[in-house]
Amino acid sequence: MTGCPEWRxxxxxxxxxxxxxxxxxxxxAACPGCADALRECRLxxxxxxxxxxxxxxxxxxxxxxxxxxxxxKAGERGLNPSRASLGWRWVLAGGVMAALIASAVWxxxxxxxxxxxxxASWRSPTDVLLRPPVGAAWNSMPRVGEVFxxxxxxxxTHAQ
Numbered sequence: 001m002t003g004c005p006e007w008r009x010x011x012x013x014x015x016x017x018x019x020x021x022x023x024x025x026x027x028x029a030a031c032p033g034c035a036d037a038l039r040e041c042r043l044x045x046x047x048x049x050x051x052x053x054x055x056x057x058x059x060x061x062x063x064x065x066x067x068x069x070x071x072x073k074a075g076e077r078g079l080n081p082s083r084a085s086l087g088w089r090w091v092l093a094g095g096v097m098a099a100l101i102a103s104a105v106w107x108x109x110x111x112x113x114x115x116x117x118x119x120a121s122w123r124s125p126t127d128v129l130l131r132p133p134v135g136a137a138w139n140s141m142p143r144v145g146e147v148f149x150x151x152x153x154x155x156x157t158h159a160q
Contacts, residue, residue: 003037015041 003011007027014020015038020028028035 003034004031007031007034008037011038011041014038015045 010024011034014024
């Protein structure tokens with residue numbers, strides 16, 4: 001639909017009604033775009049009305065109501081239980097079985113045992129960073145005749 005934007009609502013209302021307002025009638029005489037828009041709207045409404053009338057004229061199948069009533073009566077007598085009514089029982093039974101299996105697996109799982117030796121041998125990661133470079137000398141005893149640091153008296157020269 002093409003036409004003037006300020007007249008769009010008035011054109012839609014006139015398409016639904018049989019009469020056209022005098023102000024819109026004067027504008028339609030001067031504006032061919034709005035006159036075409038009104039014709040398009042009325043044509044679209046006519047097509048929709050025809051489609052609705054055709055759809056309403058179609059009869060439902062003749063066996064429909066009888067078939068529905070037969071199913072209702074069969075269900076009341078309990079002759080033919082539908083599978084849908086039994087479906088929830090299967091879902092419930094499956095859920096119970098899944099819960100039992102999961103609980104059995106959970107109970108039988110091995111429980112990790114923490115050893116006292118493992119906890120006693122644990123050291124902080126920063127222990128390595130805090131050790132002095134001569135830590136080995138502090139943790140061992142020198143043997144007889146062995147020295148860790150060679151100390152020379154002040155009067156001697158270091159030249160060899």
